Amino acid sequence: MSITKQKDRTYNVRISYxxxxxxxxxxxxxxxxxxxxxxxxxxxxxxxxDEILAxxxxxxxxxxxxxxxxxxxxxxKPKVADTTLKKTDSFMQLHVLCSKWFKNxxxxxxxxxxxxxxxxxxxxxxxxxxxxxxxFKQTLAxxxxxxxxxETPFNRIIMPQPKPSPIFTDRLDFYTIExxxxxxxxxxxxxxxxxxxxxxxxALFRVLAFTGMRRGELLALKWTDIDYQNKTIKVNxxxxxxxxxxxxxxxxxxxxxxxxxxxxxxxxxxxRHWQAIQSRLTLASGLQSTGIIFTxxxxxxxxxxxxxxxxxxxxxxHARLPRIKVHGFRHTYATLxxxxxxxxxxxxxxxxxxxxxxxxxxxxxxTETDKAKTADVFTSLVNF
Numbered sequence: 001m002s003i004t005k006q007k008d009r010t011y012n013v014r015i016s017y018x019x020x021x022x023x024x025x026x027x028x029x030x031x032x033x034x035x036x037x038x039x040x041x042x043x044x045x046x047x048x049x050d051e052i053l054a055x056x057x058x059x060x061x062x063x064x065x066x067x068x069x070x071x072x073x074x075x076x077k078p079k080v081a082d083t084t085l086k087k088t089d090s091f092m093q094l095h096v097l098c099s100k101w102f103k104n105x106x107x108x109x110x111x112x113x114x115x116x117x118x119x120x121x122x123x124x125x126x127x128x129x130x131x132x133x134x135x136f137k138q139t140l141a142x143x144x145x146x147x148x149x150x151e152t153p154f155n156r157i158i159m160p161q162p163k164p165s166p167i168f169t170d171r172l173d174f175y176t177i178e179x180x181x182x183x184x185x186x187x188x189x190x191x192x193x194x195x196x197x198x199x200x201x202x203a204l205f206r207v208l209a210f211t212g213m214r215r216g217e218l219l220a221l222k223w224t225d226i227d228y229q230n231k232t233i234k235v236n237x238x239x240x241x242x243x244x245x246x247x248x249x250x251x252x253x254x255x256x257x258x259x260x261x262x263x264x265x266x267x268x269x270x271x272r273h274w275q276a277i278q279s280r281l282t283l284a285s286g287l288q289s290t291g292i293i294f295t296x297x298x299x300x301x302x303x304x305x306x307x308x309x310x311x312x313x314x315x316x317x318h319a320r321l322p323r324i325k326v327h328g329f330r331h332t333y334a335t336l337x338x339x340x341x342x343x344x345x346x347x348x349x350x351x352x353x354x355x356x357x358x359x360x361x362x363x364x365x366x367t368e369t370d371k372a373k374t375a376d377v378f379t380s381l382v383n384f
Contacts, residue, residue, distance in 0.1 A: 003038050006030075011038035017049055062106045063148055065139065066097050072139045081253060082240050091132045095122060107143045112156035123160040130159060172322045174331040177339075179321055180209060186319035192270075197281060197297050201311050203274040204294050204303070205329070207233075210267045212333030212351050215326050216240055217257070219303055220249055221293040223275060228268060232260040235352065241305050257352040 004012050011032040019025050027045055032038035069092060077085055097103050101118055102110065122129045140152040175183060184206065192202035208218055213235065220239035227234065236258050238250050252258055271293070282289050282299050294303045308326050316323050324332070330351070337347050348356050 003035065003042065005035075011035055013038050013042050013045075015042065015045055015049070019053065062108060063143075063146075065102045065105050065107050065110065068107060068143055068146070068148070069097065069135070069139045072135065072142050076135070076138075081238070081250060082248065088135050092135050095126075095132075096136050107140065107148050110140070110153055112153045115153045116157045119157060120160055123162050125163060127163045127165045129162055172324050172328065174328050174335050175321070175324060177336055179319075180332055180336070182319040182321055183315060184209065187315045190315060190318060195277060197277070197299065199274055199277050200294055200303075203270050204308070205312070205315070206267050206270050207263075208326070208329045209332060211261050211263055212330050212337070212347075213261060214238065214253065214257075214330065214352070215305065215308065217252065217352075219294055219305065222291045223293055224291060226268075226271060226293070227260075228272070230260075231263055231265070231268060233263055235259050235261055239302055239305070252352065254352060254354045256349070256354045259349060259352050261350060 002014050004014075006012060010030065011034070012030045013028065013032065015027045017025055017027075027049070029041060029045075032041065073085075073089065076088070080088075095101075096118075119129070119133070122133075126132065137152070137154055140149070140154060143149045144152055172179075187202045187205050190202075191198045191200075194202075204218065207213065208215070211218075211233065213233075216238040217235050220237040221233065221235075225234040225236070235252060238252050238257070240248050240250050274293075278295065278299065279289070285299065287299055290300060292302055295301065296303050312326060313323060334347060334351065337350070338344070342350075344356060344360065348358075
């Protein structure tokens with residue numbers, strides 16, 4: 001910066017500065033009639049430059065929520081299965097990064113007031129909204145680490161009570177032993193007496209109910225995974241669905257998912273019968289064997305996951321039973337195994353859980369029979 005007096009007794013001002021990109025810039029003005037006017041212009045211009053640089057720096061450090069979310073998603077992706085990733089991203093796109101809320105919002109524009117309005121509305125329509133907010137919360141937490149905001153606005157809001165969970169009188173979380181017997185009897189009537197490709201439906205639900213395996217683990221099985229002599233099934237892969245259509249084989253969901261599941265003689269007999277039917281049908285069709293246990297109806301690929309639910313409903317209606325989810329057979333297995341006296345650690349291994357607490361949370365709790373026996377169980381030990 002310099003102020004120079006000219007021969008005509010006027011003053012020239014030259015200001016040199018670096019912009020936010022490091023480039024040298026200059027501002028010059030000539031012809032001030034007094035030193036006071038020259039200094040006044042110099043001060044005003046320096047203030048303007050400082051304001052421009054500060055605003056530019058602030059704009060440069062701002063980021064859109066959707067851009068930070070994409071950064072967070074790229075670090076989250078390797079940690080979870082494709083199905084979990086799709087559910088997470090679907091929630092964000094439908095409810096958070098939508099035009100009504102934060103599609104074009106910079107992270108520093110998400111105030112506690114706006115966020116409170118958002119969660120209030122979400123809680124009124126979604127009973128599990130707190131769990132689903134995980135990616136949004138973690139994205140804003142990452143913004144704090146990156147210096148984009150000083151504090152996550154989630155720290156300054158009240159999480160309202162969620163919408164009550166729906167209560168379905170025609171649905172259960174798991175079956176009792178009597179209900180499971182009814183279900184399998186109906187499955188046998190509908191599909192177990194057949195000597196064609198539909199027998200696989202009976203075999204599928206039998207294995208699902210009598211091993212506690214995950215649906216994806218079951219559908220990924222190949223005949224080489226069955227050890228008839230040692231009565232085990234090797235679980236080392238998981239079938240997942242991409243966009244509801246494409247089947248992909250992935251490693252098991254957890255480290256403990258790699259395991260040898262025990263299987264009973266009756267279920268093994270059913271599997272043997274299905275293997276014989278499948279071999280005969282494959283040969284008659286002139287097809288090459290895929291080695292897949294639970295193939296589709298044309299015997300040339302994995303069974304589509306989407307078919308299991310309609311089959312389950314058909315069998316449940318025939319048995320005059322309330323519906324359960326396909327995953328409900330895993331809960332059924334855990335509940336009945338505990339009632340039968342299986343050690344919790346054994347059950348943990350059979351289900352493929354890393355943490356025994358997960359096993360205990362899968363166990364659906366006391367049935368009415370358990371509750372009735374509670375006092376007798378205690379007094380049988382402490383009998384005085």
